[in-house]
Amino acid sequence: MQILIQTKPAYKAYALNTFRNIPQMERLTESERRAIEIVGNVLPFKVNNYVIDELIDWDHYKDDPLFNLVFPNRDMLLPAHFSEMEKTLNSTNDRNVIRETAYKIRLKLNPHPAGQVELNVPEIDGVKLTGIQHKYRETLLFFPSSGQTCHSYCTFCFRWPQFVGMNEIKFAMRETELLVKYLEQHQEVTDILFTGGDPMIMKFEVFRQYIEPFLGDNKTNIQSIRIGTKSLGFWPYKFIDDEEADKFLALFERIVKSGVNLAFMAHFNHPNELKTPAVQRAIRRLRSTGIQIRTQSPLLAHINDNADTWAEMWREQVNQNCIPYYMFVARDTGAKHYFEVPLVRAWEIFRDAYQQVSGLCRTVRGPSMSATPGKVQILGVSKMDNKKVLTLRFLQGRNPDWVAKPFFAEYDETATWLNDLKPAFGDQFFYEDELERMYQTKTSEEVYAN
Numbered sequence: 001m002q003i004l005i006q007t008k009p010a011y012k013a014y015a016l017n018t019f020r021n022i023p024q025m026e027r028l029t030e031s032e033r034r035a036i037e038i039v040g041n042v043l044p045f046k047v048n049n050y051v052i053d054e055l056i057d058w059d060h061y062k063d064d065p066l067f068n069l070v071f072p073n074r075d076m077l078l079p080a081h082f083s084e085m086e087k088t089l090n091s092t093n094d095r096n097v098i099r100e101t102a103y104k105i106r107l108k109l110n111p112h113p114a115g116q117v118e119l120n121v122p123e124i125d126g127v128k129l130t131g132i133q134h135k136y137r138e139t140l141l142f143f144p145s146s147g148q149t150c151h152s153y154c155t156f157c158f159r160w161p162q163f164v165g166m167n168e169i170k171f172a173m174r175e176t177e178l179l180v181k182y183l184e185q186h187q188e189v190t191d192i193l194f195t196g197g198d199p200m201i202m203k204f205e206v207f208r209q210y211i212e213p214f215l216g217d218n219k220t221n222i223q224s225i226r227i228g229t230k231s232l233g234f235w236p237y238k239f240i241d242d243e244e245a246d247k248f249l250a251l252f253e254r255i256v257k258s259g260v261n262l263a264f265m266a267h268f269n270h271p272n273e274l275k276t277p278a279v280q281r282a283i284r285r286l287r288s289t290g291i292q293i294r295t296q297s298p299l300l301a302h303i304n305d306n307a308d309t310w311a312e313m314w315r316e317q318v319n320q321n322c323i324p325y326y327m328f329v330a331r332d333t334g335a336k337h338y339f340e341v342p343l344v345r346a347w348e349i350f351r352d353a354y355q356q357v358s359g360l361c362r363t364v365r366g367p368s369m370s371a372t373p374g375k376v377q378i379l380g381v382s383k384m385d386n387k388k389v390l391t392l393r394f395l396q397g398r399n400p401d402w403v404a405k406p407f408f409a410e411y412d413e414t415a416t417w418l419n420d421l422k423p424a425f426g427d428q429f430f431y432e433d434e435l436e437r438m439y440q441t442k443t444s445e446e447v448y449a450n
C-alpha cells in the first residue's frame with residue numbers, strides 16, 4: 001500500500017518585482033504580464049503559492065474567478081488611467097515619478113468611501129483614535145497596526161489605500177490601551193471586530209496581546225469578539241500545519257471557554273475557495289474549538305455574478321458548518337467600474353440564489369450596501385401607486401432608529417450605489433436631514449449621545 005504524506009508548502013508570496021518568477025506566468029501573453037505591472041503600480045498586488053497552486057485553474061485562467069480575484073488586468077483601470085501609467089512606466093525608472101503618477105490616479109479612485117474618515121473616527125481626551133471606527137452603536141471596528149496586510153490581495157479590495165502607503169488614511173493604532181479605555185467608557189459596545197487587512201496575518205504573540213485584555217476580568221462590556229479574515233480563503237495552513245497553528249487554536253478555545261463568543265467573519269468570494277483539502281481541514285479544526293464561522297462576500301462581476309455560484313457557495317458553507325451572513329454590494333472605490341453590478345441585477349441574483357437553497361442557508365442577508373448612513377439592504381422591486389419602486393431598509397444605521405423601516409426609491413436599472421438612487425416619494429429619503437446634521441457635528445460621540 002502506498003502511503004501519501006501530504007506536505008505543507010512553505011508560504012511564498014509574490015509582488016510586482018517578483019511575479020514574473022511564478023512558473024504559471026509563462027501561460028500569459030507579454031501584454032497581460034505588462035498589464036499586471038501597469039495596474040499593479042496603482043492598485044495593490046500580492047499573491048501567494050496557495051492561491052496559485054491550489055485555487056486557480058491555469059488551463060482556463062482568463063475566466064478563472066480566483067485568477068481575477070488576485071491578478072490585475074488592464075480593464076481594472078479606466079483607459080485614460082491605464083495609458084497614463086503605461087506612458088510613465090515606458091518613459092522612466094524613477095520611483096518618485098512613478099509614485100507621483102500612481103498617487104494622482106489613486107486620488108481619483110475614491111480612496112475613502114462612505115464617510116470612513118470624516119464620521120467614524122472617535123476621540124478620547126481630545127486624541128483621535130485612528131485605529132478605531134465606531135459607526136454602529138454596538139460594534140466597534142478595530143484595525144490593529146500589525147494586521148494591515150493580507151496573505152494575498154484582492155483586486156477589488158476596498159481597503160486598498162492602506163496597502164499602497166496612503167498613510168493619512170491608514171487606520172492603525174499601536175496601543176490596545178486606548179482601545180480598552182474607550183470601551184470602558186462605552187458600555188453600549190458589546191462587539192469588537194478585529195479587521196485590517198487581515199488580523200490573521202499576525203504572529204501569535206502579537207495577536208495574543210490584542211485579545212488578552214478581554215479575557216477574564218475587565219471593565220468593558222465586550223461579549224463577542226469577531227475576526228474579519230480572508231485567511232481561510234488565502235492561507236488555510238495558518239490553522240493546520242503552520243508552526244503556530246496549535247497555539248492559535250488553543251487561544252481560540254480559551255476565549256470560548258471564558259464565555260466570550262468568538263466568531264470568524266470569513267471572507268469567501270467563490271465556492272472554489274471551499275473545496276481544497278486544506279481549507280476543509282482548517283474549518284474542521286477551527287470549529288472544534290467552539291468558535292463560530294460566519295461568511296460574507298461582495299457580489300463581483302467577473303468573479304461571482306451569478307445565482308448558481310452563490311447558491312453553491314452557501315450550500316457548501318452550511319455543509320461545512322459555516323453560517324452565511326452577508327452578501328455585499330461592491331463598494332464605490334478602486335476598480336469599482338470593473339466589478340460593479342447594478343443594484344437591480346444584484347437583487348435578482350440574490351433572490352434567484354436564495355430561492356434555490358434550504359432555510360439553513362437563508363441566514364444570509366443582502367444585497368447590502370455599506371453606505372454613509374448605514375448598511376442598506378435592497379429588499380426588492382415592488383409596485384406602489386402604479387409606480388415601480390425599489391424597496392430598501394437599513395440593516396445597520398448610524399442612528400439605530402433607522403433600522404428595519406422599509407423605504408422606497410425610484411426604480412432604476414442602472415443605479416449601482418445608494419447615491420445614484422432618488423426617493424420614490426417626496427424629495428428626500430427619511431434619514432437625510434439627520435445625516436446632514438451628523439456631518440455638521442462630526443463625531444460619532446455626539447451621534448450616540450442623542
Ligand SMILES: *Cc1c(COP(=O)(O)O)cnc(C)c1O
Pocket residue numbers: 133135136139140141193370375395396
Ligand atoms: C458591517 C459593519 C459592522 C458590523 O455590523 P453587523 O451588522 O453587526 O455585522 C460594524 N461596523 C462597520 C463600520 C460596519 O461596516
Ligand code: SF4
Pocket residue numbers: 149150152153154156157158159160196197198229230267
Ligand atoms: S482580504 Fe479583504 S482587506 Fe485583504 S485584500 Fe482582500 S478585500 Fe482587501
